[in-house]
Amino acid sequence: MKETEIENSTEEFEHLLEGKENEIYVLRLYVTGMTPKSTKAVLNIKKICEENLKGRYELEVIDIYQQPVLAKDEQIIAAPTLIKKIPLPLRKLIGDMSDKERILLGLDLKQK
Amino acid sequence: MVKAINNVESPEELQKCQTGIRGLDEITDGGLPKGRPTLVCGSAGCGKTLLAMEFLVRGAAQYNEPGVFVSFEESSEELVQNVASLGFDLNGLIAHKKMYLDQVRIERSEIEETGEYDLEGLFIRLNHAIDSIGANRVVLDTIESLYSGLANEGILRAELRRLFRWLKEKGVTAIVTGERGENTLTRHGLEEYVSDCVILLDNRVEGQISTRRLRIVKYRGSSHGTNEYPFLIDEQGISVLPITSLGLQHDVSTERISSGIPRLDIMLEGDGYYRGSSILISGTAGTGKSSIAATFANATCSRGERCLYFAFEESASQIIRNMHSIGIGLQPWLEQGLLSIHAVRPTVYGLEMHLVKMYKLINEFKPEVVIMDPVTNLISIGSETEVKSMLSRLIDFLKASHITALFTNLSHAGGAVSLEQTEFGISSLMDTWILLRDIELGGERNRGLYILKSRGMAHSNQIREFLLTDRGIDLVDVYAGPGGVLTGSARSAQEAQEKAAELVRRDETGRKKRELDRKKKALEVQITALRSEFEAVEEETNKLIQQEEIKEKVLAADRAGMMRLRKADADS
Structure with missing residues (x-):
């Protein structure tokens, strides 16, 4: 493979990454009342968003105890569940959001 | 065993929930345990979903017990279509709030696990579904799909245990289906959690002919049939046949x-x-x-x-x-x-x-x-x-x-x-x-x-x-005579022979009778001739006597005349 081609592809990749950096994130966090897991998850995801998506994210925290119908509509099984609605593809992150690496992977903020 | 059951005077006898499925209530002695979960397991395509669905449909239609069907595999539309061919109108039941369908979809590729979680989402959905129609019956089909969607088995086990406990507390009669495992009843050991009643479905092929069978593996606190019962899926759903040699107690007719x-x-x-x-x-x-x-x-x-x-x-x-x-x-x-x-x-x-x-x-x-x-x-x-x-x-x-x-x-x-x-x-x-x-x-x-x-x-x-x-x-x-048993034309021949002999015999008798008749007639003729001869002789005799008498009279008259002529003494 020629040197120039590799350079080109790297450029392209960086360009793509730049584009991603401007993407708006719409996130929904479904929790179950004020359980320790719920509060932990809220705190964790807020921190991660502030660190990685500052100024370009929209995070809504929903208590499914209050709105059980949403649990059916959004196919929620586990709690807490974070749904990445935008950008696509849709992804569900379940747990108390303590595994930062996996969250960044799940939000496409980090490549494997 | 039987004695023990008879001696128990429990005020809280196990209550049963009638399934309405033909035959199943008979072999379970009244239905599934009320207010408890029942595990229905079997390999793919042996009728688990249908049995569970019929349990709900019959419950809603026949016993006025609304039901919730949580499907982990098929979509609501598919379910409605699949059971419509069996004559179940799911949409109608749903419209009348007798039935609630919820499809739980889990895509492993969509899910990332990021720490501690529980299945409270599922509980909330289930709770909402049960409360919204006042359900008495619940079906979870097949809850084991959770294992393919979620990686953390430790959490799953704990949550499933909690789910079954919760269902009991909720007081709903539930059917949980599970896929048959290699050497276990279910692939993920659901039988560990559901211990009240386990029903095994089977579809075996023997000599290229497949037969569906049902067996009650266990039923805590109740007597039940222990055999494998064949069952049938047709236009009217499932029928289990508890046809066994129950005994010889049927009363008989003399008609x-x-x-x-x-x-x-x-x-x-x-x-x-x-x-x-x-x-x-x-x-x-x-x-x-x-x-x-x-x-x-x-x-x-x-x-x-x-x-x-x-x-x-x-x-x-x-x-x-x-x-x-x-x-x-x-x-x-x-x-x-x-x-x-x-x-x-x-x-x-x-x-x-x-x-x-x-x-x-x-x-x-x-x-x-x-x-x-x-x-x-x-x-x-x-x-x-x-x-x-x-x-x-x-x-x-x-x-x-x-x-x-x-x-x-x-x-x-x-x-x-x-x-x-x-x-x-x-x-x-x-x-x-x-x-x-x-x-x-x-x-x-x-x-x-x-x-x-x-x-x-x-x-x-x-x-x-x-x-x-x-x-x-x-x-x-048949002709049974000295020549043995005869049938068919041999019998006919034998019969003809006998008929001929009979005829001959009959002829002979007639002839003899006629002869005698003739003799009798001849004798009668003779008798008549003799009688007329006798009469002739008698007549002759009478005539002779008369003539003699006349002669006597004439002679006497002549003698008197002569005497008068001779003027002879009257006394001499």
Whole structure:
């Protein structure tokens, strides 16, 4: 493979990454009342968003105890569940959001 | 064990929740444990989802118990479509708030696990579903799909345990389905959590014929049937058949019904078969078994009773045509709905399935008489013991329902098995056994009929010759004389000879009588002649006497005249 081609592809990749950096994130966090897991998850995801998506994210925290119908509509099984609605593809992150690496992977903020 | 159950005086006896599924409530002794989860497990395609769905649909429609169906596999639309073919109107039930469908979709690729979690989302959905229609029944189908969607088995186990406890607290009767594992009932050991009632479904293929079976593996706190019961999925859903040899406690009838052949009735004490008895007609090919069966069917329908005819060899139209040729018209009975012919090849499905089908048809048609022609053909799909067990269950069921059953049995002449032996030893199950056999004599084959046994009646021990005429079946006496038993033309010849001899004898007597008559007449003539001679002589004699008297008178007159002339003394 020629040197120039590799350079080109790297450029392209960086360009793509730049584009991603401007993407708006719409996130929904479904929790179950004020359980320790719920509060932990809220705190964790807020921190991660502030660190990685500052100024370009929209995070809504929903208590499914209050709105059980949403649990059916959004196919929620586990709690807490974070749904990445935008950008696509849709992804569900379940747990108390303590595994930062996996969250960044799940939000496409980090490549494997 | 039984004693222990009887002694328990528990005020809180286990309450049952009727499923409404035909047969299942009988083998579970009243239904599933109320307010508890039941595990239904089995391999793919054995009817788990359908059983669970029917439990809900029947609950909603028959017992006014609304139900929630949580599907982890099929979408709501698919479910509605799938069960619509079985006559269940899910959309209608949903509209009337009798049913709630929820599909739980888990895509592993969509999910990233980021720490501690629980399944509270599922609990909330379930709770919402139950409360929104006031459900008494819940189905989770197949909850094991969670294992493929979620990686953390530790959490799953704990949450499932919590789920089943929660369902119990909620007081709903639940069915949880699970896929069969290699050596375990379910792949992920659901039986660990659901310990009240476990039902195993199975779909086995033996000799290229598959049969669905159901078994209750355990049922805590309740008696239940322990056998494997065949079940059937048809247009009306599932029917489980608890057909077992339950015992011999059926009450019997003393009523008699005609066999349709007057002479045969006479052989059976003059009244025919007992109602509710089982009759076996056995014989080699072409001895007229089907004809006897059809005659019986005809007689049954003539009485205005119903007859269900299972044909394993001929089609319905063939039977009708053939029987028409011997003067038995079955067509009108078919049209009047008194006769129903079910022609099916034995190999269409397994033995148990035949039993299930028959059971169902009998329950639907409610016949007074059932005919199976020939029962021998079932051997092609089962072993001897299987066929015997199946037939004994069928006969028990028929007897309990007071249905008279006639079976035909094809025996093979010249084989190792003698005629007086049925292939599967079913003769012991039969009350009346009629044997048809060929009698070969003088270069021709004739049919002979005799009654081998007939329980509870003094039957004839005679062989009758059996004739198929265009007016039906006729039984005639065989010739039993010094020359042995004669049938057919030999019998006719013998009879003709005897008739001739009789004629000769009769002639002789006539001749003698006529001769005597003649003699008598001759004597009478003589008597008349003598009498007239006698009369003539008598007349002559009288005449002579008269003449003499006249002469005397004349002589006396003359003497007096002379005396007067002589003037003689009067005193001298």
